[in-house]
Amino acid sequence: MSSVRVLVGTRKGAFLLNSDGKRKNWTVNGPFFAGWEIYHMKGSPVDPNRIYVSQTSGWFGQLIQRSDDGGKTWHQPGLPNEAIPPPGPPTAVPNRFSYDTSAATGKPLTTHQWYDGTQHPWEFKRVWHIEPSLTEADTVYAGIEDAALFKSTDGGENWKELSGLRGHGTGPQWSPGAGGMGLHTIILDPTDPKRIYIAISAAGAFRTNDGGAKWKPINKGLRSQYIPDPSAEVGHCVHHVAMHPSRPNVLFMQKHWDVMRSDDAGDNWREVSGNLPTDFGFVIDVHAHEPETLYVVPIKSDSEHYPLEGKLRVYRSRTGGNEWEPLAKGLPEKDCYVNVLRDAMAVDTLDDCGIYFGTTGGQVYASADSGESWAPIVRDLPAVLSVEVQTMN
């Protein structure tokens, strides 16, 4: 019997929501890591029992947690929970993300642009996004703030920067968005293990074709009125990017204003906002079995981070953009002023694709019919930061 496990990261802990394939009755487990911000958690496609978590706090910094049993127990990779560690220097430092400035493989740390236009040193803050490898359970990528990409090949015990990204040349022009300069999107091409897409707020989107040594900005066609050169090579506030695994050259982007599409791996973008009531928002995702079916949650504006007219609606396009329809059945249609953050939407791979999203009001909504109707799984969690889903067949 199929089942789904929804991984919910919130401001005060992680929750696992489980259901069978009908997705009507749910069990709620958690909070795990109670009191900590869980920026993101994601399961390995290779081993559904392997789940990685970014656990962070302003007081105590960044931790990485891992489960090898589907969320029953957790540990920091390589660090024993109970045993007294052997003497000597540690072999695992799962919480350490050091910018690579080594002579052999590193790049100069340099600086990046700050809010006031001055140059600011690169400083590690937190892990925004974790992306497990599509082929190896022990390989995992982390997108961090201040923007950089890290990789572990030992299950998260040690991390090394793919410094070619930060060092490819445009770094000093990158600047933070309101929430910081985070590398929030990592997309692995299932047909080419060396191709990775990433996106940074507020630098833009980038691509590597060689596993992370060399990178190029892929922002041509993006237009951002709020930067000195609206068509600049970098500096665009990309909120999220989505890709269907069967079409690795086709990308969809929710930008700070505008929904965009590329059909050539990001080399060129065009706007597909179409008839959306507002093209501001954070999430974007693609139906598991229909590569031209997209989902966004329009948000009123960058000054008012809540749905239009107090009505929470998901919008769906079945044409790859431009033509959008509202999906509201089962969603609050009055007095709703929540937001849906960039990593807080996901889809399962069951035959009738399930869509899930979480709100800053603490609700997690699920649709078991491709968005035709919605129901809350939970209503009163802490503010939701991220949603991912694992499908177990």
Added chain:
Amino acid sequence: MTDSSEKNTIRVALPFHLRNLARIEGDALIDVAAPVTIRSVLDALEARYPMLRGTIREYETGKRRAFLRFFVCEEDWSLESVDKPLPEAVVSGKEIFLILGAIAGG
């Protein structure tokens, strides 16, 4: 002259979240060789509980994390040199070495 091989059992009081991480209740009891300083106490604490690494001191600089303070015998030692010998009361275990999280932010 102090015998540097002599171990002192230091009582370290941790904030709630760090006790949870270390999976301990009450104070952490840490054996520290002389000289007993903030640095040597934290080195020993992290060696015994490696899951605490990076949560009290920043990895890159080794400095105390901004929202944590160190208290010794009811005095704030946060700005003291980390190599300054701790008072005998702490070395003997009579008093705790207190790591306190800021209450800022609610």
